[in-house]
Amino acid sequence: MRRFLRDNGLSLVFGLLCLGALVGQAFAGQADFNNRQLADAGRQVTLLEYVASSDFAVDVAENWQSEYLQFFLYVFATVWLVQRGSPESKLVDKVGHESDEDQKLGRYATERSPKWARVGGWRTAVFSKSLGLVMGALFFLSWLAQSISGRSAYNAGQLAQFQDPVSWLGYVGSADFWNRTLQNWQSEFLAMGSIVVLSVYLRQRGSPESKPVGAPHDATQESG
């Protein structure tokens, strides 16, 4: 058990942090929603009603889509784009998909390589892009969920203000949808750009996100 916790500490801690933050968001969001209900002469909702509402769903989904977009783009972009000196980048002369030998594919696969990396054909082709594809799929699903739940929350607000509800396409072209979307995207791009650049010159001893403390600034793809 102890060994399991040690070996999976990173995923367990972040999973728990995510759940804790979601619970906190639910309480804070319910209080905020009920404040707005007072202004709009609506009824107060329970925590359970709020968690099942489109208001909660859109607030969750708009953040999830941007996180998955961040990793989706980063996984694909780092195949072709490099940053000299950043541990977030591969070596500058490794731009592209790299050789089968580098990627342990085909006759270079080892006995411990995953089966889909050994078999060749479409399975290896799919497996070779599976991380980016899954991140991309999660991004599009989260963004779709944002558009559906966002339209529902937006239309409730429209009716409370004695205005007509909008269609899904109308909502996807609305200022509300793009304001929610872009304010999340810009923060993700800023965060990724910051870690790429700052990790060239700054160090965090013991972190794989950093180069070793004594590594030169122009050393790329080292971690410590």
Add this chain to the structure above:
Amino acid sequence: MRNAAAAACGLVLLCGVAAGCGTGQREAAAEAAAEDFLGALDRGDAAAACASLSPETAEELTASEGEACEEALGAQGLTGGPVGEVAVWGDRAQVRTDADVLFLAELDDGWKVVAAGCAPQGEKPYRCEVGG
């Protein structure tokens, strides 16, 4: 990791589906409340029509007209008629009739009319004879 991704995917989908669907029963309840209000107007039963208004709307009407809700509502010249299109989003609804547009809210004691006699004004909110 795969399980976590699947759970995340499922949760996002559930959120979306929960937000977009499941309004059928609530639509029927909102429609019934609108029918009660419109039916009362058809019968000239101002007391029943006033009972279909939200407390805030009834209070506002009384305060603005300086007379009881029943008299004040009668003076607005609202007409009843059959319910047409019903749109429900969250705890709000819009109901159209041949001659009118109503807005309703779901309160602790069910759906109530918050605005009636509403006319569109282009991009701006509807202008309503009662409420609004």
